[in-house]
Amino acid sequence: MPDFDIITIGAGHNALITSAYLAQAGYKVAVFERRDIVGGAVSTKEIVPGYQFDLGGSAHILIRLTPIVEELGLERYGLEYIDIDPLFFSPYEDGDTLFIHRDAGKTVDELENKFPGEGAAYRRFLDDWQPFARVVKDLFLSTPSPFNLGKKMIFGKAIEGDWKKALPMILKPYGEVVDSYFSEEKVKTPLVWMAAQSGPPPTEPMTSPFLLWHPLYHEGGMARPRGGSGMLTQALKKHIEAHGGEVFTNAPIAEILVDSGAVTGVRLEPSKNGEAKSGSVYTAKRVVAGCHAIETFQKLLPSQHRPHNSGKMRTGNGFGAIVRLALNEPIQYKAHPDDAARRALQLLCRDRAQLNAAFGDYLRGEPAKDPPIVAMSFSAVDDTLAPPGGEVLWLWAQYYPYELKRGLHWDDIGDEVAESIIDAFEVYAPGTKDKIVGQLFQHPLWLERELGLYRGNVMHLEMSLDQMFALRPFLGMAEYKTHLKNLFLTGASTHPGGGIMGASGRNAARVVLKDLENKRLWSLGNES
Numbered sequence: 381m382p383d384f385d386i387i388t389i390g391a392g393h394n395a396l397i398t399s400a401y402l403a404q405a406g407y408k409v410a411v412f413e414r415r416d417i418v419g420g421a422v423s424t425k426e427i428v429p430g431y432q433f434d435l436g437g438s439a440h441i442l443i444r445l446t447p448i449v450e451e452l453g454l455e456r457y458g459l460e461y462i463d464i465d466p467l468f469f470s471p472y473e474d475g476d477t478l479f480i481h482r483d484a485g486k487t488v489d490e491l492e493n494k495f496p497g498e499g500a501a502y503r504r505f506l507d508d509w510q511p512f513a514r515v516v517k518d519l520f521l522s523t524p525s526p527f528n529l530g531k532k533m534i535f536g537k538a539i540e541g542d543w544k545k546a547l548p549m550i551l552k553p554y555g556e557v558v559d560s561y562f563s564e565e566k567v568k569t570p571l572v573w574m575a576a577q578s579g580p581p582p583t584e585p586m587t588s589p590f591l592l593w594h595p596l597y598h599e600g601g602m603a604r605p606r607g608g609s610g611m612l613t614q615a616l617k618k619h620i621e622a623h624g625g626e627v628f629t630n631a632p633i634a635e636i637l638v639d640s641g642a643v644t645g646v647r648l649e650p651s652k653n654g655e656a657k658s659g660s661v662y663t664a665k666r667v668v669a670g671c672h673a674i675e676t677f678q679k680l681l682p683s684q685h686r687p688h689n690s691g692k693m694r695t696g697n698g699f700g701a702i703v704r705l706a707l708n709e710p711i712q713y714k715a716h717p718d719d720a721a722r723r724a725l726q727l728l729c730r731d732r733a734q735l736n737a738a739f740g741d742y743l744r745g746e747p748a749k750d751p752p753i754v755a756m757s758f759s760a761v762d763d764t765l766a767p768p769g770g771e772v773l774w775l776w777a778q779y780y781p782y783e784l785k786r787g788l789h790w791d792d793i794g795d796e797v798a799e800s801i802i803d804a805f806e807v808y809a810p811g812t813k814d815k816i817v818g819q820l821f822q823h824p825l826w827l828e829r830e831l832g833l834y835r836g837n838v839m840h841l842e843m844s845l846d847q848m849f850a851l852r853p854f855l856g857m858a859e860y861k862t863h864l865k866n867l868f869l870t871g872a873s874t875h876p877g878g879g880i881m882g883a884s885g886r887n888a889a890r891v892v893l894k895d896l897e898n899k900r901l902w903s904l905g906n907e908s
Contacts, residue, residue: 395670555582
């Protein structure tokens with residue numbers, strides 16, 4: 381008799397979501413996590429005394445487009461979301477500012493007053509691409525089979541209008557799409573900078589969907605879990621345990637066990653502090669690998685069971701780095717001193733030339749000399765993150781290669797690069813440096829070492845068309861199933877990719893449940 385119905389490897393948010401659905405369905409679930417805390421890149425720790433630091437994603441946008449929180453009843457397990465509005469704030473060095481609000485009409489009116497004609501263009505952009513964005517959302521919430529893709533894109537209402545006109549736009553670089561609608565660079569830039577968060581630069585062909593789902597920001601909005609981003613994964617852990625599941629931390633997996641072409645369980649690495657027994661073997665009816673696909677296929681599976689094409693997955697060369705700061709006072713923007721700026725996601729990019737120049741530095745193997753930044757100061761809406769009067773500030777900057785040229789190493793240049801990011805922010809909010817009481821710099825090598833994000837790619841694998849939908853992580857493994865019986869996949873390495881959405885976790889749970897139920901029905905049929 382197996383020890384568990386399902387063993388899940390890794391406790392990232394997708395892995396926990398898969399496990400929570402399976403536990404809620406009545407199956408005996410065990411989750412094994414190598415770190416001392418669950419959540420992966422959706423976790424929060426007190427790095428500086430009194431200050432709660434997120435270690436990965438902070439803005440919860442995509443998960444708000446899913447039914448996961450409601451279906452799992454996560455509010456009962458301590459998850460409290462705080463809605464964020466305005467959504468985005470863009471200051472410029474000349475003192476100009478731009479806000480994008482949750483309410484599309486309010487955004488249109490402000491744009492029209494500030495930049496005549498741009499408000500009407502923004503409304504036209506939303507109206508043109510909202511149907512497409514909704515279909516992309518539906519695709520993200522379904523298994524990426526060719527049938528589902530074709531059904532939703534071809535027979536669904538992906539475009540309200542002429543496909544012959546729409547298709548060329550869908551195939552364009554997103555940097556060109558904004559030129560089709562807007563004339564003011566100060567309006568184009570924040571839209572492009574948000575699209576760039578997936579990784580590919582604005583000049584790369586067939587990346588327009590990263591921009592074209594922008595209308596969904598007005599539908600789902602943006603939120604923060606009170607207490608930190610990791611409160612989502614803490615709630616998932618509590619949910620699993622409340623439904624009879626077990627979650628083990630300090631329990632790294634050494635090997636996935638295979639017998640006669642079927643996965644039977646896992647063997648733990650020897651360790652001193654694990655909650656599970658060091659070096660033990662645990663068996664299960666199904667195993668779900670929620671770790672990086674490279675970890676699954678190139679390290680945990682015995683060599684004779686590794687698919688031949690698993691070595692072709694592209695992780696890229698990193699692309700972002702983040703400075704996390706503990707401040708003794710709130711930040712204050714020179715262009716907009718009040719708290720509305722602190723509440724929003726702050727998009728600090730002068731123009732597309734700055735973004736393209738940073739990408740050029742990256743291609744040369746150099747850290748960006750003049751980085752665009754996404755700043756987050758969510759202590760403006762959540763006073764549990766910092767001591768009274770204090771502030772937490774995250775500065776995500778692009779682009780930063782994992783592999784550096786001329787023998788440079790991140791351990792040698794990290795402090796210097798972190799300082800350059802802070803200096804770039806200081807242009808917009810003078811005096812911030814004087815408020816710093818502690819910091820953490822997460823460069824690409826740190827992300828690999830601490831969070832298992834190979835080559836510093838927060839999306840696991842490159843988010844390019846050849847590694848999306850039915851090609852993620854690679855051909856033949858894209859529907860959360862693998863070439864081995866009883867082994868399933870979830871996480872950012874699978875469809876729909878990175879970001880705090882949880883769609884992969886939910887989709888994978890449905891695939892595993894179907895497999896389990898089909899097996900149960902088959903067994904019942906044989907008994908009768």
